[in-house]
Amino acid sequence: MLNEKAVSRKQQRFFGMVRAAQKGEMENPPPEISKVAATTSMSSVKKFAKTKHKGLPEKKKIEEEIKTNRRISFPEMQKRIRDAEERRRNQKKESEKLYIDIKRKGIKFYDKKGTGRIKKGKKVYD
Numbered sequence: 001m002l003n004e005k006a007v008s009r010k011q012q013r014f015f016g017m018v019r020a021a022q023k024g025e026m027e028n029p030p031p032e033i034s035k036v037a038a039t040t041s042m043s044s045v046k047k048f049a050k051t052k053h054k055g056l057p058e059k060k061k062i063e064e065e066i067k068t069n070r071r072i073s074f075p076e077m078q079k080r081i082r083d084a085e086e087r088r089r090n091q092k093k094e095s096e097k098l099y100i101d102i103k104r105k106g107i108k109f110y111d112k113k114g115t116g117r118i119k120k121g122k123k124v125y126d
Helices: 009-023 031-039 042-049 063-068 074-105
Strands: 107-111 114-119 122-125
Touching: 009 031, 009 042
Parallel strands: none
Antiparallel strands: 107 114, 114 122
16 A cells, blocks of 8 residues: 555544454454455554544545535536547547457467467467
8 A cells, every 4th residue: 555544533443443353353344344454464454553543534535525516617517528529539439440450450469479460260470
């Protein structure tokens, strides 16, 4: 984990429970805690769990929560729609280019002998 320090009291408590589950002190831990306990190293969990509460918020504010409270003006909404349509058109063009490239040249592969393409069911090396 990058930070190695809890950013909220809730996160610190959660990692305290994860640490207890890793040490075997917690009977029947919830699935969320079991999953994190299995995938996170004990040293990382220990660093998160030992974070001091002083100065930490109860819960970290998420940027999305702040954004949802803001009203969007009509011109800004139109701009977002145009941008999304443009992105979709570009994705479609790229997809079509890739499809045509695969149809013409075949599918790329790599094996012990080298690189090549599969054309009409046969391997053709470069």
